[in-house]
Every structure is written in structure tokens, then in C-alpha cells.
Amino acid sequence: MSEEQEVFLTHIQKKGLKRTAQRDLILDVFLRTEEHLSSEDLYRLVHKEDSSVGQTTVYRTLKLLVEAGLAREVRFGDGLTHYEHNYKHQHHDHMICSNCGKIIEFYSAELEAIQDAMAAKHKFQVEQHLLRIIGICADCRRAKRDQEKQRQTHHERILSATAKSTR
């Protein structure tokens, strides 16, 4: 049994809940992906392996995973809630390409330090922070430079990028 599975089991027992085949499967599929999946993404993957599992159970289990510290909610502003691994994973931030939807993870100790300093200045006790940089990734910039074609509006770009990445 993996460390994560043990963490989950411990959490479940501590809360007086029950271990079920569905929860095991959902955790298993979640652990096998390294993406920022939405509940729907995960549901589709799980459903492929066991078509009897319902969406509701995926929603409910994701909440449990967050509680257990195994998953972290991330919102990219596309209206969906995404989840990423959170167990023994260092905190990191995201750059999101508004053209292709690609997500780049990055970490900067300086950035963290300054955030903490700003918080301290306001006597604010940090629980969590979220930094999201939206723009155009290197690939899309190159592509654009290559063919300066008819351009969509900013809004349409975000919409189509979102549709591509999450649908």
C-alpha cells in the first residue's frame, strides 16, 4: 500500500468513515495522473475503469482527499475547480497560457519570502497563498511570430483555450 493510501485510510478511520471500492479506485486513478484535473476529468477516467461509479461520488471523494491533505484545490478562473497532488509536494505557483491552456508550474523562494514579509507588515497570518500568472507561453509566442494571422479577441482565446484543455 502506498503512503498516500495509508494517509487516506488513516483519515477515513479517524473520522469514523468507511473504506469502499469506489473511494479506493478514485484515489488510485487520481494518484496515477499528474495533471490538474477537474472533477469531471477525474470522473471520466474513473468511469472508464468502472462505469458504475457516479459523478457525485467523485465530487465527494475529492473533498475527502483535500481534507486528508492528499489533494489541493486550484482554480484557474475557467469556472471549474481543479485538483492537484498535495502530499509531500512542494508549494508552487502556475503560469497559464491563455492561448493553448498549458500550465507551467514554478517556484521561487524569493517570491515566498517577499509574500511573507508583506503579510508580516500587515500583521497578517498566512494560511495559504495563490499566484497565477496568465499570458502567452513560449511555444505560442513562436507560433504567433511565425504566422501573424487573423487574431481572435482576448476573450475568445481564453474560451477556446479553456474548451481545449478541459473538455
Added chain:
Amino acid sequence: MSEEQEVFLTHIQKKGLKRTAQRDLILDVFLRTEEHLSSEDLYRLVHKEDSSVGQTTVYRTLKLLVEAGLAREVRFGDGLTHYEHNYKHQHHDHMICSNCGKIIEFYSAELEAIQDAMAAKHKFQVEQHLLRIIGICADCRRAKRDQEKQRQTHHERILSATAKSTR
């Protein structure tokens, strides 16, 4: 006419749209508040002054204000979209108190510089960025500390009373 109203009018004319009493009123009410209002908040305020204005128009007008560069969308993770002034307002970030909901705006040039440096490192062209720090504000921390202190002195009193009586 305020600068903002001129910006709005110019934007509207550039897009071949029409100036209406509703749009004027919505912009006016928006400019008179300094909060991070949700569409619903703004709707209620507008509705108070002219009950014939519908929610839909507020939603649609807020989008126009964003397009015109007068407003900026901010999502705090409560499921609502909030809007803040964006015209000649310096970019800033937010600390959100998870206890009382208070929002503290702050700005750090260093923070901006490091973000830009991180983006450059990934050859990422920044369009916008969003930083949200969630935690407990100074007031709520003090309130909690006071409570704690009271509980402690209460505890001490019991201890000393017990000590006396058992000596």
C-alpha cells in the same frame, strides 16, 4: 463629465454601441463605490436608485466596463465574480481574512519584479497576474489572542485555587 465616463463613452462609440440611461447609471453607481462588489451587489445598489433596471443589464454592463478598462474582475474563491476599479489604479494584490472576510490591498514592486523575472525565465509573456494571500487578519488574531488570554487566566485561577486548597 468624469474621465471615466469619457473613457466609457469613447469605448462605446468605438464599438458602435449605444449610450443608454441604464449604462450611465450603472457606471455612476460603480464609480461611487470603492468596494470589490459582485454583480449582485452592484445590481442591488442600482436597483435602489432605479428599480426598472434588470440584473441582466448589470451583468452585461460590467463586461463592457471591463472591456473599456474601467473595471477589473477579481475572484476571491467564493464562487462570485467581484469587480474593482481599474482606471488609473495601480495594480495591487489582496490578502483575504478567512475569519472575517476582510480584504487588504497591498502592492510590492519587488514582488512584481520577481514575477516578471520568473516569467522571463520561462519565456512567458505576462498578460496579467493575480496573487491572493489567505489567512487571519490582525484584528481577528488579536481577538483570538484575547480570548486565549482570558481562558488562560481563568485556568491559572483554578490552578492556584486548587493549589491553596490542597496544600
Added chain:
DNA sequence: CTAAATGCAAACCATTTGCAACGGA
């Protein structure tokens, strides 16, 4: 006169909830 704007109601869509059947401990 004509295209845009409005307000209402209905539609959307991700997420949540009520509930009867099911299943771990």
C-alpha cells in the same frame, strides 16, 4: 428606420442535496 439594448423567463452548467437502496464494520 434599423440595429442595438433591455428585461423577463428560461437555459446553462458545475456542484450539492434528498432519498431509497446498498454495503462495510
Added chain:
DNA sequence: TCCGTTGCAAATGGTTTGCATTTAG
């Protein structure tokens, strides 16, 4: 057995859309 769990359908709640009517230019 006793509760927690599940999946379905229905509800929710913020936001969007269809449409008939009104209105700015």
C-alpha cells in the same frame, strides 16, 4: 444490525441566452 455510502434525479445559484419589445442614433 447500524450507520455511512452510493447513484440517481432534482435542486441550487451564479451567470448567460432567447426573444419580443423598446430605444438610441
